[in-house]
Amino acid sequence: MKIAICIKQVPDSWAEKKMAAGVLDRANVDAVLNDLDEYAVEEGLRIVEANSPTKEAGEGSGHSITLISMGPERATEAIRKALSMGADDAILISDAALAGSDALSTSLVLAEVIKKGNYDLVICGTESTDARMSVVPAMIAERLNWAQLTFAGKVKVDPAAASVEIERVTEFGNQVMNAKFPVVLSVVEKINEPRYPSFKGIMAAKKKVITTMSLSDTGLAATAVGASAAWSAVKDALPRPARGAGVKLTDEGSGGEKLFDFLVEKRLA
Known part of the structure; x- marks a missing residue:
């Protein structure tokens, strides 16, 4: 079984973010692995471990996990x-022409790379913390004409039957869905608890292969991606205003009335 996991580097959620030329300034802020993608990586590892004769991922498992970013x-x-x-191992698609790409362009690039890998299963986090759109997994599936099983809270993979079954929570209750390989799967953050990298894993990662691809390697033209191909653009952005001072009420026996009047004024009561 060949698994691909789509991951993204994003600005640290706790960092102060700024806009530059209509896009998020990523160069001058700390960057981290997208939190929600860690759940996708963990789930991929658990799937391999559950179906491996060695009960471990990696060499000897009979399965492979490739990261795509x-x-x-x-x-x-x-x-x-x-x-x-x-x-x-991993694949990084990196090219100056990709700067400013929207979800449509991103899904296009990822789909083109996935096509070349002959994968059975593609796993994604539900969204990236810098965009919060939750659309890229579905877009990838549509471009590949694959089945999509999204917002999974539980996953069961049967390699022998080449099938995936998920359970997800909807506004109408729990929903069970299944599909045959190849499948694009997105997982929610409650699905598991991502493991901490071990010292052995950290040292091993330094030797693992990261294949870098340019835009031309994907077969796509520069006109199909980047800011010029985006379907939306940020025309203006203002920093969040500083938090104003609160209202201080002195209770001289009528504090409750003053609080009630304040709530009424703010249409909160």
Whole structure:
């Protein structure tokens, strides 16, 4: 079974973010592996471990896990972390022409790379913390004409039957879905608890292969990606205003009334 896991390097959620020329300034902020992608990596490892004769991922398991990421060269930092968790190898698509790509362009590039890998299963986190759109997994599936099983809270893979079954929570209750390989799967953060990379895993990750591809390697033209091909653009952005001082009420026996009046004024009561 060949598994691909799509991951992304994103600005640290706790860092102050700024816009530059209509896009998020990524160069001047700390960057990390997208939190929600860690759950995808963990689930991929668990799937391999559950179906491996050695009960471990990696060499001897009979299965492989390849990470796929699109981003600048520094994205290798996030890739190395995911490799240290236990993935086998990785592909980084990095090209200046990709800067400013939207979800449509990103899904196009990822789909083209996935096509070349003959994968049985592609796993994604539900969304990236820098965009919060939750659309890329479905877009990849549509471009590949594969089945999509999204927002999975539980996953069961049967390699012998070449099938995947998931359970997910919807507004109408729990829903069970299944599909035959090849499948694009997205997982929610409650599905598991990502492992911490071991010292052995960190050292092994330094030797694992990261194949870098340019845009031309994917067979796509520069006009199909980047800011010029994006279907939306940020025209203006303002920093979040500073938090104003609160209202201080002195209770001289009528504090409750003053609080009630304040809530009424703010239409909260």
